[in-house]
Amino acid sequence: MIPPHSLAPLVHGGDLDAARKLFPGAPEPFLDLSTAVNPHPYPIPEVWPEQFAHLPDAESLNLLTGYAATAYAAPSEANVVPAPGSQILMTLLAGLVSPGHAAILGPTYAEHARVAALAGHEVTTVKELAPLGDADLAIVVNPNNPDGRICGKHELLRIAEQQRARGGLLIVDEAFMDAGPRGESLGLHVEDAHVVVLRSFGKFFGLAGLRLSFALAATELAARLRASLGPWPISGPALTIGKAALWDWDWIDETRMSLGHAAVRLKKLLADAGLEIVGYTELFHLVRSPDAQQIFERLGRAGIFVRRFEQEPEWLRFGLPGAEAQWLRLETALRA
Amino acid sequence: MIPPHSLAPLVHGGDLDAARKLFPGAPEPFLDLSTAVNPHPYPIPEVWPEQFAHLPDAESLNLLTGYAATAYAAPSEANVVPAPGSQILMTLLAGLVSPGHAAILGPTYAEHARVAALAGHEVTTVKELAPLGDADLAIVVNPNNPDGRICGKHELLRIAEQQRARGGLLIVDEAFMDAGPRGESLGLHVEDAHVVVLRSFGKFFGLAGLRLSFALAATELAARLRASLGPWPISGPALTIGKAALWDWDWIDETRMSLGHAAVRLKKLLADAGLEIVGYTELFHLVRSPDAQQIFERLGRAGIFVRRFEQEPEWLRFGLPGAEAQWLRLETALRA
Numbered sequence: 001m002i003p004p005h006s007l008a009p010l011v012h013g014g015d016l017d018a019a020r021k022l023f024p025g026a027p028e029p030f031l032d033l034s035t036a037v038n039p040h041p042y043p044i045p046e047v048w049p050e051q052f053a054h055l056p057d058a059e060s061l062n063l064l065t066g067y068a069a070t071a072y073a074a075p076s077e078a079n080v081v082p083a084p085g086s087q088i089l090m091t092l093l094a095g096l097v098s099p100g101h102a103a104i105l106g107p108t109y110a111e112h113a114r115v116a117a118l119a120g121h122e123v124t125t126v127k128e129l130a131p132l133g134d135a136d137l138a139i140v141v142n143p144n145n146p147d148g149r150i151c152g153k154h155e156l157l158r159i160a161e162q163q164r165a166r167g168g169l170l171i172v173d174e175a176f177m178d179a180g181p182r183g184e185s186l187g188l189h190v191e192d193a194h195v196v197v198l199r200s201f202g203k204f205f206g207l208a209g210l211r212l213s214f215a216l217a218a219t220e221l222a223a224r225l226r227a228s229l230g231p232w233p234i235s236g237p238a239l240t241i242g243k244a245a246l247w248d249w250d251w252i253d254e255t256r257m258s259l260g261h262a263a264v265r266l267k268k269l270l271a272d273a274g275l276e277i278v279g280y281t282e283l284f285h286l287v288r289s290p291d292a293q294q295i296f297e298r299l300g301r302a303g304i305f306v307r308r309f310e311q312e313p314e315w316l317r318f319g320l321p322g323a324e325a326q327w328l329r330l331e332t333a334l335r336a
Numbered sequence: 337m338i339p340p341h342s343l344a345p346l347v348h349g350g351d352l353d354a355a356r357k358l359f360p361g362a363p364e365p366f367l368d369l370s371t372a373v374n375p376h377p378y379p380i381p382e383v384w385p386e387q388f389a390h391l392p393d394a395e396s397l398n399l400l401t402g403y404a405a406t407a408y409a410a411p412s413e414a415n416v417v418p419a420p421g422s423q424i425l426m427t428l429l430a431g432l433v434s435p436g437h438a439a440i441l442g443p444t445y446a447e448h449a450r451v452a453a454l455a456g457h458e459v460t461t462v463k464e465l466a467p468l469g470d471a472d473l474a475i476v477v478n479p480n481n482p483d484g485r486i487c488g489k490h491e492l493l494r495i496a497e498q499q500r501a502r503g504g505l506l507i508v509d510e511a512f513m514d515a516g517p518r519g520e521s522l523g524l525h526v527e528d529a530h531v532v533v534l535r536s537f538g539k540f541f542g543l544a545g546l547r548l549s550f551a552l553a554a555t556e557l558a559a560r561l562r563a564s565l566g567p568w569p570i571s572g573p574a575l576t577i578g579k580a581a582l583w584d585w586d587w588i589d590e591t592r593m594s595l596g597h598a599a600v601r602l603k604k605l606l607a608d609a610g611l612e613i614v615g616y617t618e619l620f621h622l623v624r625s626p627d628a629q630q631i632f633e634r635l636g637r638a639g640i641f642v643r644r645f646e647q648e649p650e651w652l653r654f655g656l657p658g659a660e661a662q663w664l665r666l667e668t669a670l671r672a
Contacts (some may be wrong), residue, residue: 007563009394017395032390041389052577053377054368055544058345059353084420084547087566095431111566118563208391209572211420227343227454230423230447235571236545241388 006118010110011310013319014208019305026303031326032319034307036145036176036284038259039322041206042245051236058231060239067246072199073187074216081225082234082242086175086198086213087111092228093196093215094119097169100136105129105151107311108141109173129155132170133162141173143180146286146309146317148279153184160186160193170195178204178252179259179282190216201238203283204255205245212238259283262320265327270318273334278315288314295334302333342454346446347646349655350544355641362639367662368655370643372481372512372620374595375658377542378581387572394567396575403582408535409523410552417561418570418578422511422534422549423447428564429532429551430455433505436472441465441487443647444477445509465491468506469498477509479516482622482645482653484615489520496522496529506531514540514588515595515618526552537574539619540591541581548574595619598656601663606654609670614651624650631670638669 013034020030061082069077083089090112094102099120104112106125113123121137129151132138138159142151160170172186174197187197197216202208212234215225226233234242245251259282266285267277275287275295289295292314299306307317321327349370356366397418405413419425426448430438435456440448442461449459457473465487468474474495478487496506508522510533523533533552538544548570551561562569570578581587595618602621603613611623611631625631628650635642643653657663 007559009567012391012567014391015394017393035391037389037391041385044385044388047383049377049380050545052380052543052545052573053373055348055350055371055373055538057353058351084424084571085566085568087568088420088424088564091428091564091566114563115566118560202391207388208568209386209388211568211571223343224454227450228424228427230421230427230451231345231348232421232423232544232547235420235547235574237388237573238571 006114010114013307013317016305019300023300023303026301028303031304031321031329033321033330034305034317034319035208036281036317036319037203037208038206038255038283039320039326040255040258042241042248042251044207044241045244047237047240051240054236055232056234056236056239060243064239064243064246067243068199068214071246071252072197072214072216073182073185075188075191078219079190079216079222081215081217081222081229083213083215083229084211084234084238086173086200087115088229089198089213089215089225090115090171091119092225093169093171094121094137096224097121097137102137102139103132103135104139105132105141105144107147109145112139112141112173129159132159136166136168138163138168138170139173140170141175142184143176143281145176145281146279146284146307146315148281148286150181150184153186156186156195157189157193160189160195163194168194171198172196173198175200175203176281176283179256187216191218196221201242201245207241210238210241211235212242259320266318266320269327269331269334284317284319286315286317289316290314292316298336299333302329302336304330304333342450346450349643349653352641355636359636359639362637364639367640367657367665369657369666370641370653370655371544372617372653372655373539373544374542374591374619375656375662376591376594378577378584378587380543380577381580383573383576387576390572391568392570392572392575396579400575400579400582403579404535404550407582407588408533408550408552409518409521411524411527414555415526415552415558417551417553417558417565419549419551419565420547420570420574422509422536423451424565425534425549425551425561426451426507427455428561429505429507430457430473432557432560433457433473438473438475439468439471440475441468441477441480443483445481448475448477448509465495468495472502472504474499474504474506475509476506477511478520479512479617481512481617482615482620482643482651484617484622486517486520489522492522492531493525493529496525496531499530504530507534508532509534511536511539512617512619515592523552527554532557537578537581543577546574546577547571548578595656602654602656605663605667605670620653620655622651622653625652626650628652634672635669638665638672640666640669
């Protein structure tokens with residue numbers, strides 16, 4: 001009943017073990033540009049051993065939820081659900097919609113299709129927004145990964161309106177919204193529209209290993225998700241670091257700006273190397289080249305790991321280098 | 337359709353904010369004996385910032401899974417699923433059984449009933465094992481929290497056999513098995529019997545804030561749980577610390593012994609205070625007294641927080657004190 005492919009793990013960025021097996025002689029350390037995570041993480045406040053020892057307390061969790069409501073412009077903290085990563089939220093949400101037809105605006109982050117199929121939905125990938133209104137479960141990544149496509153808020157609200165009429169649900173994965181066009185976020189509309197917004201903490205704050213994400217949803221649905229996750233949904237460190245970071249507006253503003261500058265620099269570097277830019281967000285650029293596989297190999301042998309795509313052999317996705325030496329290393333390897 | 341009480345949070349131990357509101361003048365720091373977590377945590381190996389920054393890699397996750405298979409005596413690592421706490425495993429498992437009749441051996445840890453009801457099951461608490469064989473979803477906590485009751489492996493396997501015949505599922509929550517009668521664990525039987533075992537890392541290793549648990553299940557069911565949790569189920573620190581701790585047999589053996597000694601000491605201390613011992617595990621003692629509420633108040637005013645039970649007003653549960661000064665503080669307060 002469950003399509004077998006939904007049980008098999010998918011290929012994702014960030015698997016340096018795989019990189020080392022592909023390029024055994026490459027110079028270490030590998031420069032991992034295969035993910036789309038901010039290379040300059042939020043400076044971790046001191047994590048005390050007791051944050052590992054004790055169960056995260058309810059009051060701190062409420063505080064974090066309040067900060068997240070402000071940072072992500074949710075109507076109120078009753079609309080915010082902290083979770084140990086977006087993946088489990090996707091699984092829970094897909095399971096709350098009776099098995100039917102799931103439509104995903106794509107090509108996009110492949111976990112959405114896998115998880116929807118696992119929950120028993122028949123999954124279609126569509127290229128335009130319109131057919132999403134007829135699905136039982138509609139999924140949009142906005143801005144999209146890997147091509148950076150941005151859907152306008154009003155178009156998405158129209159889909160959510162259709163979902164309301166048919167009793168369906170629209171999920172908008174805003175994992176790359178923090179540094180992006182925040183005015184297009186649907187966070188403020190989750191109470192009235194049939195839409196759930198997913199926000200990822202780890203990408204913008206450069207702390208993917210912390211496992212922290214949030215669902216923004218109507219009060220009732222948020223309560224249901226919270227009940228499914230139970231009283232201790234996230235770790236002590238995620239609670240402590242999340243609270244500090246989501247409230248640190250200076251860091252957030254500076255980071256939005258510096259990621260913007262870095263994205264411009266990456267675009268120029270890739271264009272100078274003769275690569276066609278297909279799309280981008282502040283955290284990655286997608287390029288197209290008939291020589292993509294050779295470039296992947298050349299970079300790999302130089303210890304630089306980028307993201308390629310099984311279905312799109314002419315595509316490569318580049319995350320942001322961090323230190324100046326990493327930028328130079330990428331530039332040199334692309335010119336070689 | 338969902339019973340409303342399954343959405344409301346339950347009362348649990350460890351909520352020191354609640355304790356401070358109940359006993360505003362109490363001396364700080366509070367001595368929290370309301371949980372059942374080892375007060376001497378596993379010494380945390382150095383957690384590098386990059387463990388927070390990068391996505392946990394697949395190879396480390398496989399390594400952890402292998403160590404857990406050995407530590408928990410699972411048939412193989414294909415039977416082991418790491419998760420960010422037992423709660424989400426309970427939610428996923430309850431959702432995999434078509435809504436029907438869930439029977440729980442009780443009284444026990446209240447989250448099981450809440451989660452089963454949330455998944456749409458009609459929940460009954462039963463006092464003996466026999467009726468569990470007729471349920472669609474049968475749940476046993478072994479050793480049981482809060483009364484320490486131990487079910488024999490062969491009795492449980494008989495229930496699992498009945499579950500196999502009727503296509504149901506037995507969940508055995510072995511959160512307190514690490515320091516307990518490990519010979520009664522069903523870990524070795526998950527491939528053949530219709531049983532899933534839950535193991536909690538945080539209690540025995542004293543690291544509840546890390547959020548790390550494991551399901552032991554038949555290969556196919558384990559694959560399904562793994563697929564639901566996705567490629568990055570646990571945090572970087574949980575991966576690093578879990579790998580170190582589950583492989584540290586010296587620490588594990590010494591801790592089993594020292595928890596055993598501490599439990600004997602706690603039993604004597606409580607008995608000397610005139611309290612009737614109802615049951616225990618190495619990590620907590622449950623006592624009965626007609627004066628339980630007054631003792632709860634007296635300890636609270638002395639800054640010692642123990643666990644009471646709404647349904648059983650004569651019960652109190654005591655976790656283990658850690659430092660010598662904490663033992664003395666408890667002894668003094670009980671005598672006052």
